[in-house]
Amino acid sequence: MKSLAHQSVEEMGGAGSVLSRQKRDHVKLDRLLGRLGAAPPAEQNAVLLQIYRLVFPHAYAEETVLWPVIRRVLVDGHELTLQVELEHQEINELATRLETLEQSSAERHRVLERLVELLREDVRDEEDKLLPALQMKLGVSELRRLGIAWEAVRALSPTRPHAIVSRRPPGNVLAAVPLTILDHCRDGVDSLIRGRTGAASSPLKGLSSSLARASNALERLPGLRRGEDPSTRRGTARPPWAAAAIVTIVAASVALAMAGRKTGKRSSNGAI
Known part of the structure; x- marks a missing residue:
């Protein structure tokens, strides 16, 4: 399977495909994580809020729309989606924990570091495993219809961590x-x-x-x-x-x- 990281928009089924929509969000996340790493402590919360508004609706729509399809069409779909669900669960728990910690605490630094690490790991699991596996089972028209459904659900999804x-x-x-x-x-x-x-x-x-x-x-x-x-x-x-x-x-x-x-x-x- 070819990772989405190395596929063009055309290979992924066009701009409206769920694969292309997912990858665009991943690119935005990478930029925001870079900004977070460069931000002084006093400005981190503002960047985190932008990250939350991106990743939590994104993940919620995956769990609602995409993962059920993967469980239906892939033999190992349950195991693949459960791995990512566990990552999502830990991300929600870490983000919730961050809200209770003082800006200058050492624990906050460790929690934030783990959160960033896990977000990047989640992107790699999706682009290298789940989404290419889905691509092999669905046609372009199906990927585009799935993209519309995912986008619609994302617009109505929570923007905060819910563990x-x-x-x-x-x-x-x-x-x-x-x-x-x-x-x-x-x-x-x-x-x-x-x-x-x-x-x-x-x-x-x-x-x-x-x-x-x-x-x-x-x-x-x-x-x-x-x-x-x-x-x-x-x-x-x-x-x-x-x-x-x-x-x-x-x-x-x-x-x-x-x-x-x-x-x-x-x-x-x-x-x-």
Whole structure:
């Protein structure tokens, strides 16, 4: 099998083929990892957020669309996809761990180093093994249709690490929309935080943390863990009533953020 790294766009089935779409993302990731390596510690989080927005929707769509096809058409499809699912699982766990570590801690450096190493390893496994094997089983028209499906799912996939939710359908399919909404809200909040310091950022940081807790509670709901392989199962399930707690957490966080904004405006008006 010829690695995608050494194939032209035409060999991969054209720009619309799922192989070409995958490789374009891998090229973008390589550039972002280079930027991350050159960034000072204070600027790493901004680059990491860009990496997350690229790799987590990419991987989620793979797990939802591509890997089921590989398991269906390849004799060793289960083993091949499980290897990558385990890599995805560790990437999610490492990224989640990073969020809890101080910028200057030695552990953060080790976790970040392992995350970068694993992301590069994941690209090689996909370009050298999984995707060429899929290419040998499907025609160009099938690869293009698969590319459209993968792109559509990617647009509706979470942008943050989720180490608890199933890595396989139907659990990950059921979790996609609610987790994506929470993640996009958190992405927006975190973008606002970077433009503020001190007391002005506190309500937003509280909101971001609450959104993260809501996502964590959501992905533990029993139905969202269906279909996963036992080797990637993490955490414990929560009963359905936990969904009500999620709504409460988010609503309270939004109210807190709005109250903080109003307080800030009153303080500004009083200073004039």
